Amino acid sequence: MKSKLFWLSVVLVFVLGFAFTKLSDNEFYFFAIYTILQGVIMAVAWNILGGFTGYVNFGSAGFFAVGVYTSVSLNKAFGLPLPATLIVAGIICGLLGLAAGYLTLRLKGVYFAIATLATALVFETVVNNWHFVGGAAGIFIQPPQYFFIFDNFIELLFMLMLFLAIVATAVSRYVSSSRLGMGLTAIRDDETAAECMGVPTLRLKLISTTLMGALMGVAGAPYPFFVSFVEPVSAFSLLIAVNAIAMPIIGGTLVWYGPVIGALILGVVLETATVTISSELNLLIVGIVLVAFITLAPKGIVGLVEDFRKKKGATNG
Amino acid sequence: MSTLDLILNAVVAGLMLGGFYAAVALGLSITFGQLDIVNIAHPTFVILGSFVAYILNNNFGIDPVLIGLLFMPVFYFLGTLLYRFYYVSFERTGQESLSGLAFFFGLMFIIEVILILTFGVDYRLVSAPYIGETLHIGPVDLPYRMLVPATISVIMTGAVILYLSKTFLGKTILAVSQDRLALQLMGADPVKVKRIALGIAIATASMAGALLIIIQPVEPSVGRVYIGRIFAIVVLGGMGSISGTFVAAILIGVVESFISTFYGPSWAPAVGFGILLLTLAVRPQGIFGRA
Numbered sequence: 001m002k003s004k005l006f007w008l009s010v011v012l013v014f015v016l017g018f019a020f021t022k023l024s025d026n027e028f029y030f031f032a033i034y035t036i037l038q039g040v041i042m043a044v045a046w047n048i049l050g051g052f053t054g055y056v057n058f059g060s061a062g063f064f065a066v067g068v069y070t071s072v073s074l075n076k077a078f079g080l081p082l083p084a085t086l087i088v089a090g091i092i093c094g095l096l097g098l099a100a101g102y103l104t105l106r107l108k109g110v111y112f113a114i115a116t117l118a119t120a121l122v123f124e125t126v127v128n129n130w131h132f133v134g135g136a137a138g139i140f141i142q143p144p145q146y147f148f149i150f151d152n153f154i155e156l157l158f159m160l161m162l163f164l165a166i167v168a169t170a171v172s173r174y175v176s177s178s179r180l181g182m183g184l185t186a187i188r189d190d191e192t193a194a195e196c197m198g199v200p201t202l203r204l205k206l207i208s209t210t211l212m213g214a215l216m217g218v219a220g221a222p223y224p225f226f227v228s229f230v231e232p233v234s235a236f237s238l239l240i241a242v243n244a245i246a247m248p249i250i251g252g253t254l255v256w257y258g259p260v261i262g263a264l265i266l267g268v269v270l271e272t273a274t275v276t277i278s279s280e281l282n283l284l285i286v287g288i289v290l291v292a293f294i295t296l297a298p299k300g301i302v303g304l305v306e307d308f309r310k311k312k313g314a315t316n317g
Numbered sequence: 318m319s320t321l322d323l324i325l326n327a328v329v330a331g332l333m334l335g336g337f338y339a340a341v342a343l344g345l346s347i348t349f350g351q352l353d354i355v356n357i358a359h360p361t362f363v364i365l366g367s368f369v370a371y372i373l374n375n376n377f378g379i380d381p382v383l384i385g386l387l388f389m390p391v392f393y394f395l396g397t398l399l400y401r402f403y404y405v406s407f408e409r410t411g412q413e414s415l416s417g418l419a420f421f422f423g424l425m426f427i428i429e430v431i432l433i434l435t436f437g438v439d440y441r442l443v444s445a446p447y448i449g450e451t452l453h454i455g456p457v458d459l460p461y462r463m464l465v466p467a468t469i470s471v472i473m474t475g476a477v478i479l480y481l482s483k484t485f486l487g488k489t490i491l492a493v494s495q496d497r498l499a500l501q502l503m504g505a506d507p508v509k510v511k512r513i514a515l516g517i518a519i520a521t522a523s524m525a526g527a528l529l530i531i532i533q534p535v536e537p538s539v540g541r542v543y544i545g546r547i548f549a550i551v552v553l554g555g556m557g558s559i560s561g562t563f564v565a566a567i568l569i570g571v572v573e574s575f576i577s578t579f580y581g582p583s584w585a586p587a588v589g590f591g592i593l594l595l596t597l598a599v600r601p602q603g604i605f606g607r608a
Contacts, residue, residue, distance in 0.1 A: 113418055117545060118590035129583055238541065283433075287423050291420060
């Protein structure tokens with residue numbers, strides 16, 4: 001996609017989102033779209049490491065939850081408002097991503113995957129035992145009474161999430177088209193060969209884990225204000241981790257717009273299914289769709305469309 | 318209770334706990350250590366085993382250990398089916414690293430959700446005459462609900478070690494991850510060997526599941542805690558060494574037991590993961606691994 005076209009559509013989406021807050025007063029839509037946008041950020045963040053370099057992160061929920069609890073603790077201790085906790089959460093989770101990467105990325109990819117899973121569970125244990133942020137019982141967060149130029153708080157959160165989703169997508173797009181992205185692709189295809197060609201593999205991998213962690217933390221930071229009651233089970237929910245993997249794989253992991261497409265499609269399906277069927281069956285849908293795509297269409301929807309175009313081109317020409 | 322008694326009890330409880338952990342880690346030690354298949358869904362198969370034991374025990378009053386044993390062939394068959402699917406979809410096309418991992422992750426999720434949809438999130442338990450009884454030796458308490466699983470686990474681990482080191486098929490399993498080509502030259506089909514090995518690995522999950530539900534009540538998501546724990550055990554023990562896995566299981570059991578006794582049980586889950594992260598950072602080849 002051309003740069004001009006990209007930024008034009010970004011502005012268009014943002015303006016449309018703003019117009020939507022002024023036109024619709026059905027709060028359900030804002031809650032539903034907030035959840036979908038959260039999925040977009042998580043999917044895009046996961047893909048910066050998982051899709052571009054091929055290192056699987058199973059601990060997305062851990063990074064997300066550290067963002068959540070950074071927000072909770074700062075808000076409780078110093079009364080910091082959301083924008084401030086958002087920035088701090090981004091920095092802390094970025095550093096966490098760096099540390100996790102530094103410890104395990106020199107090993108085979110599978111160790112990194114297991115280590116991320118383990119890290120998430122270590123954090124869950126810590127939060128369960130940390131009474132200041134409510135421990136296992138959970139904690140209530142007072143949503144602010146100040147709405148800026150919006151009618152209510154959920155509209156403000158909705159716009160914030162829309163903004164963050166756009167930022168995440170822009171970052172991912174920049175990464176994939178820059179020298180950094182080329183290096184990451186080289187790592188995915190053949191790490192040893194990349195190293196031999198002078199690609200600083202460890203440094204590039206560390207940059208992408210840091211970016212991934214920071215974006216996931218940023219996705220988690222507004223969550224306590226969104227739900228107003230947080231407990232470890234929902235903050236560390238396995239569904240968050242599964243979604244973060246399923247969305248890019250469904251959309252296509254090889255290009256920056258794959259996870260966005262996957263997150264939008266799966267997000268809409270899940271939100272519709274929650275209302276019309278049941279929320280437990282939802283989980284089953286995610287699992288089955290994930291496995292189906294991995295086995296039948298590993299390049300995701302983007303790959304399917306490309307194959308279809310090629311076939312069409314072959315029959316026409 | 319004096320501090321010495323407390324320590325003594327913590328050690329004994331840890332030994333028994335670790336003995337049981339060996340049963341859960343055994344299957345992963347085969348899949349991950351020998352076959353290079355990162356089956357993160359292994360604990361979910363263990364939970365499946367627990368629920369089979371729960372259903373048959375509650376409806377027919379059969380002893381859970383017996384159920385575990387009876388269902389080993391069924392789980393073996395499940396394992397061979399799983400390998401057929403895994404081989405056709407990923408291993409043959411060389412995509413096992415990223416896609417294979419995500420596949421097992423999805424599989425874990427699907428089994429867990431189906432269990433939740435069928436049984437709900439209530440804790441389930443089994444009844445057997447020895448559950449609730451305790452053997453007292455001096456100041457040391459040995460509850461049978463720990464002692465029985467630990468004993469059976471030791472027997473099962475011993476049987477697997479014997480099988481792998483004494484039989485031809487067992488030796489081919491040990492060889493398959495080391496040198497595929499050499500194995501083929503010896504007249505063994507690597508695909509068949511791996512299928513049998515994954516079958517055995519999943520069969521141990523049947524027994525491990527029955528042992529788990531003897532020790533504690535089980536609900537579908539209990540398995541997740543075991544992912545980090547058994548990967549910690551397998552990596553710490555050194556990839557591909559079953560006896561190393563056993564020693565590591567005992568070690569982690571004892572450390573967890575000490576943490577539970579002196580700091581509170583809510584910290585225990587972090588032990589395995591903490592040790593795993595440390596091992597990966599400091600000595601990724603494990604205690605008994607080849608450097």
